[in-house]
Amino acid sequence: MCPQGASGGSSGLARRCGGGxxxxxxxxxxxxxxDRKPPSRLPRRLLLLLALxxxxxxxxxxxxxxxxxxxxxxxxxxxxxxxxxxxxxxxHTEPVRGGWPLSATLTIARVRLEGGAxxxxxxxxxxxxxxxxxxxxPWLDRLSxxxxxxxxxxxxxxxxxxxxxxxxxxxxxxxxxxxxxxxLRGERLRIGTPAGGVEVRSxxxxxxxxxxxxxxxxxxxxxxxxxxVELPAGSGRGAEALGRSIQSLAADLWVSGPVPPGRAPAxxxxxxxxxxxxxxxRSLALRWGEVAAQGAATLAFDDALQPMGAGTLRISGxxxxxxxxxxxxxxxxxxxxxxxxxxxxxxxxxxETGVPEIEVPLTLEDxxxxxxxxxxxxxxxxxxxxxxxx
Numbered sequence: 001m002c003p004q005g006a007s008g009g010s011s012g013l014a015r016r017c018g019g020g021x022x023x024x025x026x027x028x029x030x031x032x033x034x035d036r037k038p039p040s041r042l043p044r045r046l047l048l049l050l051a052l053x054x055x056x057x058x059x060x061x062x063x064x065x066x067x068x069x070x071x072x073x074x075x076x077x078x079x080x081x082x083x084x085x086x087x088x089x090x091x092h093t094e095p096v097r098g099g100w101p102l103s104a105t106l107t108i109a110r111v112r113l114e115g116g117a118x119x120x121x122x123x124x125x126x127x128x129x130x131x132x133x134x135x136x137x138p139w140l141d142r143l144s145x146x147x148x149x150x151x152x153x154x155x156x157x158x159x160x161x162x163x164x165x166x167x168x169x170x171x172x173x174x175x176x177x178x179x180x181x182x183x184l185r186g187e188r189l190r191i192g193t194p195a196g197g198v199e200v201r202s203x204x205x206x207x208x209x210x211x212x213x214x215x216x217x218x219x220x221x222x223x224x225x226x227x228x229v230e231l232p233a234g235s236g237r238g239a240e241a242l243g244r245s246i247q248s249l250a251a252d253l254w255v256s257g258p259v260p261p262g263r264a265p266a267x268x269x270x271x272x273x274x275x276x277x278x279x280x281x282r283s284l285a286l287r288w289g290e291v292a293a294q295g296a297a298t299l300a301f302d303d304a305l306q307p308m309g310a311g312t313l314r315i316s317g318x319x320x321x322x323x324x325x326x327x328x329x330x331x332x333x334x335x336x337x338x339x340x341x342x343x344x345x346x347x348x349x350x351x352e353t354g355v356p357e358i359e360v361p362l363t364l365e366d367x368x369x370x371x372x373x374x375x376x377x378x379x380x381x382x383x384x385x386x387x388x389x390x
Contacts, residue, residue: 068104069097088115103136122156145169164189181208196232218254225250241324247287254280266384273301290317309364316357
């Protein structure tokens with residue numbers, strides 16, 4: 001350390017310090033410079049690897065999306081060819097791809113499907129504008145069929161235009177295997193009918209089929225759920241009496257027995273009946289005005305190929321509903337008088353809610369629906385198309 005107050009000028013100061021001050025400072029500077037490490041190249045390599053990874057990921061995603069879009073278009077073309085081979089007439093506009101990056105879509109601006117004359121006199125026709133086919137990541141094993149616009153369904157001579165805020169069918173995708181199940185969901189579905197417009201706030205329908213079903217297995221299982229059903233003004237006196245708003249409806253149906261081949265509906269129905277085929281209403285739940293009902297039934301065809309069957313029905317609010325129907329003239333006076341006597345005797349408090357309810361048998365025979373042996377409704381005869389040999 002240099003002494004303070006040293007004399008002898010600058011040269012003497014330098015000699016007396018022996019170069020200690022300047023040399024030490026230079027050595028300190030030299031050590032500081034030597035301690036500094038050259039800048040690392042690791043961050044640059046990480047950034048380069050990250051950029052390469054993003055490029056590879058983007059390229060892989062592009063290849064995956066292209067494969068999804070190609071699969072959609074190929075599947076659509078196969079479906080069209082199969083329908084045409086079955087005798088259906090299929091017309092459609094050129095498909096347009098889209099949906100990138102999270103889904104692959106195929107939009108067909110207009111599709112018309114027409115045929116089914118052997119099933120229904122006058123045939124069946126569906127005009128959809130548009131149809132959107134969609135496969136989304138990561139559910140590559142599901143196909144969504146969306147109907148976002150105005151659609152039109154013709155059954156025979158009756159036209160049913162319909163539209164919805166959301167109407168989507170979902171089917172599983174299996175290699176080289178036709179879909180065995182489907183799910184349909186809708187919101188604010190509006191349907192035009194000959195009697196007027198029907199609106200359904202929410203709808204859910206699932207279907208599962210099996211071509212190899214035996215007599216004791218369901219060849220087709222259907223499950224329906226609907227809420228907020230608004231009936232048209234021309235629904236009939238019964239609907240007007242109970243109210244045009246059905247709060248909720250749920251049903252679970254099984255079509256059992258092997259489905260026979262053939263093109264003639266009457267011949268197929270006869271073979272299905274002779275093979276032990278039945279339509280089993282496994283459960284029914286209905287809330288309509290003051291009426292809450294639950295039931296189950298089994299239906300089949302009689303010798304004249306008309307529906308017949310039996311079941312049970314549990315009803316709460318039956319007495320009030322009977323009075324309403326009687327006032328509207330839906331139920332005859334004699335039947336109403338008999339029911340007023342019988343129904344209170346059959347009422348029991350519900351084990352779940354404590355509300356009085358009745359459990360009564362249902363029968364359908366000779367096109368007459370009877371509730372506790374009281375005829376309440378007569379159906380028009382089922383007219384089978386006279387197509388193909390019986």
